[in-house]
Amino acid sequence: MLDSKIPKGPLADKWSKHKNDINLVNPANKRLIDVIVVGTGLAGSSAAASLAELGYNVKSLCFQDSPRRAHSIAAQGGINAAKNYQNDGDSVYRLFYDTVKGGDYRSREANVYRLAEVSANIIDQCVAQGVPFAREYDGLLDNRSFGGVLVSRTFYAKGQTGQQLLLGAYSALSRQISKGKVNMLNRHEMMDIVKIDGKARGIIARNLITGEIERHSAHAVVLCTGGYGNVFYLSTNAMGSNVSAAWRAHKKGSFFANTSFTQIHPTCIPVSGHYQSKLTLMSESLRNDGRIWVPKNIEDVIAIREGKKRPTELSEEERDYYLERRYPAFGNLVPRDVASRAAKERCDAGFGVNKTGQAVYLDFSSAFFRYGKTEALTRGIKDASQAEILEMGRAVVKSKYGNLFDMYKQITAENPYETPMMIYPAVHYTMGGLWVDYNLMTTVPGLFAAGEANFSDHGANRLGASALMQGLADGYFVLPYTIGDYLSDDIRTGEISTDRPEFVEAEKNVKSQIAALINNKGDVPVDDFHRRLGLIMWNKCGMSRNEKALKEAIKEIQELRQEFYARVSIPGSSNDFNPELDKAMRVGDFLELGESMCLDALARDESCGGHFREEFQTEDGEALRDDLNYKFVSAWECKGVPSDAKLHKEDLVYENIELKQRSYK
Amino acid sequence: MNITLKVWRQKGPNSLGKMETHPMSNVSEDMSFLEMMDVLNDKLIREGNEPIAFDHDCREGICGSCSMFINGEAHGPGRNVTTCQLHMRSFKDGETIHVEPWRSAAFPVIKDLAVDRSAFDRIIQSGGYVSVNTSGSTQDANAIPIPKHDADEAFDSATCIGCGACVATCKNSSAMLFVSAKVSQLSLLPQGKPEKKERVIRMVDQMDLEGFGNCTNTGACEVECPKGISITNIARMNREFLSSNLTSK
Ligand SMILES: Cc1cc2nc3c(=O)[nH]c(=O)nc-3n(C[C@H](O)[C@H](O)[C@H](O)COP(=O)(O)OP(=O)(O)OC[C@H]3O[C@@H](n4cnc5c(N)ncnc54)[C@H](O)[C@@H]3O)c2cc1C
Numbered sequence: 083m084l085d086s087k088i089p090k091g092p093l094a095d096k097w098s099k100h101k102n103d104i105n106l107v108n109p110a111n112k113r114l115i116d117v118i119v120v121g122t123g124l125a126g127s128s129a130a131a132s133l134a135e136l137g138y139n140v141k142s143l144c145f146q147d148s149p150r151r152a153h154s155i156a157a158q159g160g161i162n163a164a165k166n167y168q169n170d171g172d173s174v175y176r177l178f179y180d181t182v183k184g185g186d187y188r189s190r191e192a193n194v195y196r197l198a199e200v201s202a203n204i205i206d207q208c209v210a211q212g213v214p215f216a217r218e219y220d221g222l223l224d225n226r227s228f229g230g231v232l233v234s235r236t237f238y239a240k241g242q243t244g245q246q247l248l249l250g251a252y253s254a255l256s257r258q259i260s261k262g263k264v265n266m267l268n269r270h271e272m273m274d275i276v277k278i279d280g281k282a283r284g285i286i287a288r289n290l291i292t293g294e295i296e297r298h299s300a301h302a303v304v305l306c307t308g309g310y311g312n313v314f315y316l317s318t319n320a321m322g323s324n325v326s327a328a329w330r331a332h333k334k335g336s337f338f339a340n341t342s343f344t345q346i347h348p349t350c351i352p353v354s355g356h357y358q359s360k361l362t363l364m365s366e367s368l369r370n371d372g373r374i375w376v377p378k379n380i381e382d383v384i385a386i387r388e389g390k391k392r393p394t395e396l397s398e399e400e401r402d403y404y405l406e407r408r409y410p411a412f413g414n415l416v417p418r419d420v421a422s423r424a425a426k427e428r429c430d431a432g433f434g435v436n437k438t439g440q441a442v443y444l445d446f447s448s449a450f451f452r453y454g455k456t457e458a459l460t461r462g463i464k465d466a467s468q469a470e471i472l473e474m475g476r477a478v479v480k481s482k483y484g485n486l487f488d489m490y491k492q493i494t495a496e497n498p499y500e501t502p503m504m505i506y507p508a509v510h511y512t513m514g515g516l517w518v519d520y521n522l523m524t525t526v527p528g529l530f531a532a533g534e535a536n537f538s539d540h541g542a543n544r545l546g547a548s549a550l551m552q553g554l555a556d557g558y559f560v561l562p563y564t565i566g567d568y569l570s571d572d573i574r575t576g577e578i579s580t581d582r583p584e585f586v587e588a589e590k591n592v593k594s595q596i597a598a599l600i601n602n603k604g605d606v607p608v609d610d611f612h613r614r615l616g617l618i619m620w621n622k623c624g625m626s627r628n629e630k631a632l633k634e635a636i637k638e639i640q641e642l643r644q645e646f647y648a649r650v651s652i653p654g655s656s657n658d659f660n661p662e663l664d665k666a667m668r669v670g671d672f673l674e675l676g677e678s679m680c681l682d683a684l685a686r687d688e689s690c691g692g693h694f695r696e697e698f699q700t701e702d703g704e705a706l707r708d709d710l711n712y713k714f715v716s717a718w719e720c721k722g723v724p725s726d727a728k729l730h731k732e733d734l735v736y737e738n739i740e741l742k743q744r745s746y747k
Numbered sequence: 748m749n750i751t752l753k754v755w756r757q758k759g760p761n762s763l764g765k766m767e768t769h770p771m772s773n774v775s776e777d778m779s780f781l782e783m784m785d786v787l788n789d790k791l792i793r794e795g796n797e798p799i800a801f802d803h804d805c806r807e808g809i810c811g812s813c814s815m816f817i818n819g820e821a822h823g824p825g826r827n828v829t830t831c832q833l834h835m836r837s838f839k840d841g842e843t844i845h846v847e848p849w850r851s852a853a854f855p856v857i858k859d860l861a862v863d864r865s866a867f868d869r870i871i872q873s874g875g876y877v878s879v880n881t882s883g884s885t886q887d888a889n890a891i892p893i894p895k896h897d898a899d900e901a902f903d904s905a906t907c908i909g910c911g912a913c914v915a916t917c918k919n920s921s922a923m924l925f926v927s928a929k930v931s932q933l934s935l936l937p938q939g940k941p942e943k944k945e946r947v948i949r950m951v952d953q954m955d956l957e958g959f960g961n962c963t964n965t966g967a968c969e970v971e972c973p974k975g976i977s978i979t980n981i982a983r984m985n986r987e988f989l990s991s992n993l994t995s996k
């Protein structure tokens with residue numbers, strides 16, 4: 083029943099052949115076609131700009147006050163592309179292979195290959211837009227390495243790559259807005275999908291300033307609404323990131339895929355108190371130069387926690403560089419899931435270095451000396467003192483990661499140039515999302531999903547710097563083709579009236595949901611429920627999972643959901659700027675999603691990538707995959723409440739890559 | 748620590764606003780300023796009152812959403828930080844803290860501390876881009892080497908987060924720092940050069956149309972800018988504006 087629509091033919095030819103085979107819409111007809119793009123992150127901005135440029139009438143929405151503030155803005159470390167500028171053996175095939183392997187063999191070969199194929203183009207496009215990537219002294223683009231790979235293919239703009247890429251896409255979008263080809267609706271939230279004759283034909287949206295409920299029709303709808311890591315309450319995502327658009331689509335017939343595949347990022351600033359509202363990432367790029375360790379001896383751990391010893395006082399022999407010890411080939415640059423679990427393993431064993439026992443060190447002292455020595459030599463200083471070398475080294479590190487070091491200092495009040503950073507894993511990204519076929523269309527015809535909102539390319543674990551690549555690939559280079567194929571049937575449809583009964587009905591439903599929330603005479607703020615949901619998810623559906631805990635979590639979430647609708651309190655009115663109401667709608671959906679994630683995790687009796695089931699591990703604690711029984715994408719069909727959802731399986735076919743136990747040793 | 752908050756409350760764009768006082772006890776020094784506001788809002792909601800509306804999203808100083816005028820300074824005390832990066836340890840026990848929205852005719856208040864900054868978007872729409880299509884048929888990214896110094900300088904200008912602190916802090920409500928940052932970024936790069944003349948004229952025209960004031964070189968914007976955007980950008984824009992006007996007329 084699930085047809086992924088992967089084109090026939092050799093892997094390397096699939097995309098070009100597909101582009102030649104699909105139907106096009108002629109330019110005059112494009113003017114007769116409306117497309118709604120929800121979201122203005124990398125995926126949404128690039129899609130909206132490109133579709134408008136092709137000639138479609140585009141309407142674009144975001145809930146922030148400006149499209150430029152979408153969550154993509156916060157991405158730090160970089161974007162991958164198979165340019166092989168470093169001549170270190172990179173190629174489209176290698177990027178493809180690394181991504182499939184990094185995803186623990188749970189992604190589609192054809193999609194990933196296409197991603198690798200268009201990656202190089204992304205960099206060309208961004209440079210042409212004026213994105214100021216980091217450069218070498220010769221004026222050429224610089225690269226760095228990210229986890230899970232052995233080449234240097236990551237392009238970056240200091241620690242603010244997402245910002246620069248998004249501003250590039252935002253500028254392309256702004257250009258189309260100024261031409262009247264994109265109608266931009268800021269501070270608007272999509273509340274539901276409207277389907278007519280089985281096809282997505284519009285949305286119901288809410289103006290977040292006035293509270294007005296609006297109907298918008300279109301011939302196709304594209305969701306670029308980002309990931310749902312905030313179901314854990316604490317995550318590195320922006321406060322407003324949510325699942326609602328995707329979840330509403332799910333309830334209208336789009337299958338939700340690999341729901342439980344969550345990425346827990348190893349290097350984040352640890353939790354400091356119960357009032358904590360979000361967690362801050364320290365970019366993976368830091369693992370290029372930082373070494374991760376905890377003390378070897380438990381006595382040192384205790385002394386450090388009691389403030390009697392400082393980490394800098396421990397000699398090399400007294401430190402356990404556990405990643406280098408366990409994974410000599412990749413060392414500190416193992417993929418994220420592996421690094422996170424290794425940190426948890428050490429902390430669970432009692433070696434965590436802060437008061438809560440949930441932190442490890444990320445130490446730059448070797449890098450200071452290494453860079454300092456090179457710097458001294460290039461400057462021709464032969465007899466530099468240790469202190470001078472250290473100083474020069476710190477300056478080099480500062481030029482690479484200055485803003486991250488500042489951010490760390492700002493939050494923790496500790497100076498990472500003098501003492502190692504303390505880090506701990508945190509929820510960061512969701513590989514799961516709306517199921518889409520090769521054309522990025524969901525199981526509802528005319529409803530597309532791109533960027534983090536779909537499940538398509540990262541399998542069970544995403545490699546660093548690949549989300550930005552995927553978002554822009556989807557928006558600039560994939561959707562503009564594939565959506566045309568679908569819309570070629572719509573050139574005679576004409577404008578779709580929002581007076582149709584389907585719109586009336588959908589609007590009525592949204593209004594009654596809002597009324598129920600706002601009129602509820604409860605006594606508990608929304609955040610309270612969100613926090614409690616987050617805790618259940620983190621403890622029972624987080625870095626490691628087991629059957630018993632997942633079953634408990636499902637029950638607890640069901641109860642919490644009931645309590646939410648009985649007791650939530652939302653002051654103010656629905657005809658006004660009311661952020662509490664916005665939050666309540668989102669948390670209501672999280673409370674269903676959370677249960678579905680546990681169900682998905684429960685249905686997968688294997689460990690793969692970020693999905694670690696304690697029952698399924700090798701003797702040395704690595705994820706134990708079961709390719710015979712679980713080499714599939716789980717795609718859930720909504721049948722009412724989460725527990726009634728029906729599981730469909732898309733078998734993954736590997737024709738070009740041999741399935742192997744992933745090894746980074 | 749204990750503090751007293753005096754916060755601006757305003758129901759809507761056309762209502763009159765006023766300061767409201769909220770004493771707060773047991774505030775942790777490690778809390779961020781916005782987390783302190785969360786705690787206050789939690790209390791307000793439990794007491795059946797409306798929480799204080801404010802904009803925020805990333806809470807790590809990059810999206811440019813947060814925007815509070817704290818104790819007479821845009822984004823509060825400390826240099827190079829946004830409101831969301833401010834921590835309570837920057838304040839003293841017993842201190843009274845005044846919190847107001849950005850004030851500028853071009854940034855009308857929506858509610859409480861949230862303002863409408865869409866004027867910035869319209870300035871970018873007027874020309875803050877390179878007119879290149881997204882078709883992907885551009886030349887190789889390394890075809891034009893860009894001297895590292897130029898690239899770094901363009902990057903520094905490009906780090907503007909569009910928060911509007913420069914406007915809020917300027918006695919004339921000038922948007923020159925914001926506009927000049929974009930103008931500089933694009934004119935420093937070879938890709939942005941072909942359109943540089945029209946760009947600066949169009950962006951400055953739009954800025955005037957939105958009702959931002961003139962720049963009188965007080966330099967206050969540079970001090971409060973959370974990204975350290977330098978007023979040398981303004982000087983560069985003025986030069987370009989003058990020469991563009993001369994050559995295009
Ligand atoms: C701190 C951090 C650092 C990261 N660093 C990197 C990195 O270095 N490299 C990398 O490759 N990846 C990185 N990532 C991941 C990457 O940033 C994201 O996966 C990616 O930016 C997602 O882009 P997107 O376009 O899919 O969605 P987003 O950027 O999340 O955009 C979502 C958009 O949808 C809108 N929206 C959502 N719901 C609705 C609704 N109901 N109605 C209307 N609008 C809605 C929002 O307003 C927003 O415009 C990082 C992530 C984080 C959290």
Ligand code: SF4
Pocket residue numbers: 906907908909910911912913914924925928971972973974975976
């Ligand atoms: S120039 Fe500085 S203060 Fe002004 S909008 Fe940009 S970042 Fe904010």
Ligand code: FES
Pocket residue numbers: 802803804805806807808809810811812813829830831832
């Ligand atoms: S909330 Fe994003 S900059 Fe402050």
